[in-house]
Amino acid sequence: MVSDESPSTDARRIGPSFKANHPLASGPVVQPAPTVDGFVEAFLAELNYGQGVLLSQSTVNDQYLALARTVRRYLMADWLETGARRRQAQQKTVAYLSAEYLLGRQLGNNLLATNLQDVAEEAMRRSGIDIAALRSQEVEPGLGNGGLGRLAACFVDSLATMDVPCIGYGIRYEYGIFRQTFVEDRQVELPDSWLSLGSPWEFPHPERQVIVSFGGHTETTTDDAGVERSRWIPDWNVLGMPYHYMVPGFRNGVVNTLRLWSARATHAFDLQIFNSGDYAQAVRSQTFAENISKVLYPEDSTPQGKELRLQQQYFFVACSLHDFIDNTLPADYDLRRLPERLVVQLNDTHPVIAIPELMRILVDRKGFDWDEAWDITKRCFAYTCHTLLPEALEVWSVDLLGRLLPRHLEIIYRINEEFLDEVREAFPGDEMRVRRMSVIAEHPERSVRMAYLATVAGAKVNGVAELHSQLLRDKVLPDFSQLWPEKFTNVTNGVTPRRFVLLANRRLSDLVTDTIGEGWVTDLDRLRELEPHAEDPEFRAAFRQVKADNKERLYKLLRVRDGLDLPREAMLDVMVKRLHEYKRQTLKLLHIVSLYEGVVSGRVAPEDLTPRTVVFGAKAAPGYHMAKEIIFLINAVADTVNADPRVAGRLSVAFPANYNVTLAEKLIPAADLSEQISLAGKEASGTGNMKFALNGALTIGTDDGANVEIRRLVGDDNFFLFGMTEPEVETLRGEGYVPADLYEQDPVLRATIDLLASGHFTGGDRQVVAPVVDNLLHQDAFMALADFPAYLEAQARVDAAYADPDTWSRMAILNVARSGFFSSDRSMRDYLERIWTAR
Numbered sequence: 001m002v003s004d005e006s007p008s009t010d011a012r013r014i015g016p017s018f019k020a021n022h023p024l025a026s027g028p029v030v031q032p033a034p035t036v037d038g039f040v041e042a043f044l045a046e047l048n049y050g051q052g053v054l055l056s057q058s059t060v061n062d063q064y065l066a067l068a069r070t071v072r073r074y075l076m077a078d079w080l081e082t083g084a085r086r087r088q089a090q091q092k093t094v095a096y097l098s099a100e101y102l103l104g105r106q107l108g109n110n111l112l113a114t115n116l117q118d119v120a121e122e123a124m125r126r127s128g129i130d131i132a133a134l135r136s137q138e139v140e141p142g143l144g145n146g147g148l149g150r151l152a153a154c155f156v157d158s159l160a161t162m163d164v165p166c167i168g169y170g171i172r173y174e175y176g177i178f179r180q181t182f183v184e185d186r187q188v189e190l191p192d193s194w195l196s197l198g199s200p201w202e203f204p205h206p207e208r209q210v211i212v213s214f215g216g217h218t219e220t221t222t223d224d225a226g227v228e229r230s231r232w233i234p235d236w237n238v239l240g241m242p243y244h245y246m247v248p249g250f251r252n253g254v255v256n257t258l259r260l261w262s263a264r265a266t267h268a269f270d271l272q273i274f275n276s277g278d279y280a281q282a283v284r285s286q287t288f289a290e291n292i293s294k295v296l297y298p299e300d301s302t303p304q305g306k307e308l309r310l311q312q313q314y315f316f317v318a319c320s321l322h323d324f325i326d327n328t329l330p331a332d333y334d335l336r337r338l339p340e341r342l343v344v345q346l347n348d349t350h351p352v353i354a355i356p357e358l359m360r361i362l363v364d365r366k367g368f369d370w371d372e373a374w375d376i377t378k379r380c381f382a383y384t385c386h387t388l389l390p391e392a393l394e395v396w397s398v399d400l401l402g403r404l405l406p407r408h409l410e411i412i413y414r415i416n417e418e419f420l421d422e423v424r425e426a427f428p429g430d431e432m433r434v435r436r437m438s439v440i441a442e443h444p445e446r447s448v449r450m451a452y453l454a455t456v457a458g459a460k461v462n463g464v465a466e467l468h469s470q471l472l473r474d475k476v477l478p479d480f481s482q483l484w485p486e487k488f489t490n491v492t493n494g495v496t497p498r499r500f501v502l503l504a505n506r507r508l509s510d511l512v513t514d515t516i517g518e519g520w521v522t523d524l525d526r527l528r529e530l531e532p533h534a535e536d537p538e539f540r541a542a543f544r545q546v547k548a549d550n551k552e553r554l555y556k557l558l559r560v561r562d563g564l565d566l567p568r569e570a571m572l573d574v575m576v577k578r579l580h581e582y583k584r585q586t587l588k589l590l591h592i593v594s595l596y597e598g599v600v601s602g603r604v605a606p607e608d609l610t611p612r613t614v615v616f617g618a619k620a621a622p623g624y625h626m627a628k629e630i631i632f633l634i635n636a637v638a639d640t641v642n643a644d645p646r647v648a649g650r651l652s653v654a655f656p657a658n659y660n661v662t663l664a665e666k667l668i669p670a671a672d673l674s675e676q677i678s679l680a681g682k683e684a685s686g687t688g689n690m691k692f693a694l695n696g697a698l699t700i701g702t703d704d705g706a707n708v709e710i711r712r713l714v715g716d717d718n719f720f721l722f723g724m725t726e727p728e729v730e731t732l733r734g735e736g737y738v739p740a741d742l743y744e745q746d747p748v749l750r751a752t753i754d755l756l757a758s759g760h761f762t763g764g765d766r767q768v769v770a771p772v773v774d775n776l777l778h779q780d781a782f783m784a785l786a787d788f789p790a791y792l793e794a795q796a797r798v799d800a801a802y803a804d805p806d807t808w809s810r811m812a813i814l815n816v817a818r819s820g821f822f823s824s825d826r827s828m829r830d831y832l833e834r835i836w837t838a839r
């Protein structure tokens with residue numbers, strides 16, 4: 001049997017022990033001022049002494065690693081100082097718990113944060129190296145699926161820039177989101193071995209390892225005071241090894257920490273088996289433990305209730321709470337005051353098991369009585385909900401939870417019992433309500449509703465855009481918002497202007513800075529000062545030139561990366577996001593097919609088409625069959641359209657594989673049109689929509705998620721709205737939605753679907769298109785056909801506006817000028833005000 005004791009006592013023994021009074025003991029060695037010569041010298045030293053090679057013998061990877069380590073040096077003093085300052089100040093700290101961080105490449109961001117781009121570029125040139133090749137060498141840490149993971153990355157960036165004490169906690173997956181390729185137009189997933197060439201940005205800290213236990217059973221004992229207590233006797237455990245990553249603020253001397261956990265076998269685990277003489281089994285057990293952080297689950301929005309996933313969730317949450325309580329707080333800290341020092345923000349339900357874990361720490365390990373522990377716990381947690389899709393609300397079967405975490409299940413039961421008593425008191429005689437609100441669902445199998453648990457325990461519950469927060473109150477958690485209206489709040493998502501404007505769109509950034517000065521990067525509302533320049537023909541021309549340059553850069557990349565040859569002049573119409581039926585990539589596809597059908601049927605003269613290049617980027621969850629069929633169909637349509645001389649120069653479709661942050665940074669600044677066309681009431685917020693608006697693309701979008709707020713801010717005249725509203729969707733569904741009727745009644749829709757169904761795009765094969773076509777005609781759960789006519793009409797308005805470059809540029813400039821609200825700095829101010837300091 002293995003005990004539940006942490007190794008932190010050992011860790012402290014091998015921790016700080018340096019007692020000498022040398023002046024360098026208490027402060028970092030500061031890197032000399034960044035001159036080009038100094039940078040070259042540091043770089044060569046890293047190459048020789050860090051990498052162990054001569055410049056003349058070095059590979060691009062050697063050079064990339066040495067450059068990264070050189071940049072790292074310039075952040076290190078600030079990192080050490082920030083850490084020391086945080087330990088001294090004992091301020092309240094945000095523990096941001098997220099199973100995903102979709103970080104994107106680090107080199108460019110860190111050069112930006114240190115203001116070393118020019119110095120580094122010149123230093124590389126003097127060393128005979130093209131820095132662009134080194135930038136391309138970095139494999140982005142793709143430790144997330146999409147919006148949710150990218151949001152976490154934006155938030156930690158903003159908190160560092162605002163000098164807010166924050167530790168981002170998560171999992172160091174050995175394999176991040178899969179690398180997507182296409183084979184015969186179908187998605188094929190390749191493993192993302194992002195660590196294989198070495199990761200210069202991480203720092204392992206074995207002295208801060210934590211033991212995490214699983215399985216076993218509980219026993220009831222009576223303590224010295226005669227109080228009955230439960231004791232967990234787990235039967236296996238693993239070690240959590242933290243890797244630290246720098247999170248630099250923007251040129252403010254602050255570097256916060258992202259702490260990601262990697263699973264290892266414990267020695268205790270090994271020894272047991274070694275002693276039984278089975279060496280091979282002992283080594284296999286090592287692998288078993290390491291499996292926990294092996295791979296990111298590639299499902300976005302539709303989690304699979306897999307045991308390993310629950311292991312991952314508990315693993316990182318247990319490591320993180322332990323790390324904060326035992327290794328970050330002072331040793332003698334009075335835990336009754338924990339809420340003064342800690343706020344745990346739960347990024348969706350993935351880390352919700354932290355709630356019973358904190359209860360277990362307080363009650364079982366620290367000897368608190370239940371009520372006091374519950375009072376502390378309730379004041380420490382806040383929960384962010386990210387969805388409205390019922391299938392995305394995570395539940396864990398009682399059976400699985402009880403097997404893996406028996407003590408936690410007991411705690412959840414008791415939390416639920418006391419909570420339901422509270423409901424009975426508030427609504428006497430309303431047993432239906434009690435059953436509806438129970439954290440334990442009875443059907444289809446007994447399971448724990450993690451969103452309910454988070455809502456019961458969280459001091460605050462927030463949605464991620466105004467519409468979403470309202471629907472969260474009214475539709476997802478209505479009983480809870482009646483019981484505790486004050487718990488519910490909204491914080492509209494945001495994106496970091498450092499990565500998504502300054503780094504991704506240097507040309508636009510230079511134009512903005514030349515026009516309104518520098519402060520906008522950390523005070524994005526100042527983009528408003530661009531508004532008057534929307535009327536200035538010279539500024540508009542400069543703005544158009546920025547777009548043209550960004551397109552040029554993108555098309556160059558796509559030629560090399562994907563062998564695509566795209567026309568320079570056409571409108572660039574972009575739909576990039578995870579492939580999901582609710583996001584309606586098929587609606588976009590129907591638009592393309594209808595444009596094409598118009599020309600090939602002779603209904604429309606090719607000269608009357610506004611030249612367009614449509615670019616898709618999207619990964620499908622490997623087990624999501626319909627999504628993969630849609631990918632296949634987009635590729636098939638792209639092949640046919642691009643090869644047809646009748647639409648040459650008028651319509652092209654590109655689907656570069658492996659959409660990720662790196663590609664987003666190239667695509668978004670080049671886009672003219674941003675497609676945000678989810679069925680109203682389905683997209684919680686979206687953040688892609690914000691990145692596009694900030695980079696001067698116009699949005700064609702539904703009244704959904706943060707689109708609502710984008711439209712309100714940029715103005716109706718500068719946004720192409722179409723489609724049903726959320727209440728209209730509900731009404732139509734109530735009336736009984738029959739997509740086949742729409743097909744029968746609308747000749748354009750019929751011709752479009754008929755052409756798709758005919759096998760025209762698939763070499764005559766009608767069978768392969770049937771899954772998507774039949775689904776649209778007979779199910780269409782996300783009502784693409786219902787919004788199709790409105791979508792075509794809105795696209796016609798897009799064409800009309802695009803026909804006049806001055807009109808279009810004016811609208812685009814106003815989008816940039818009025819989108820400052822969507823900085824994640826503002827989101828962080830809202831969290832601070834509405835959630836983290838309000839209690």
Ligand SMILES: *Cc1c(COP(=O)(O)O)cnc(C)c1O
Binds near residue numbers: 145576661686691
């Ligand atoms: C911003 C971003 C997303 C989220 O896009 P949505 O359109 O909001 O779904 C997904 N993936 C990547 C790589 C991103 O940068």
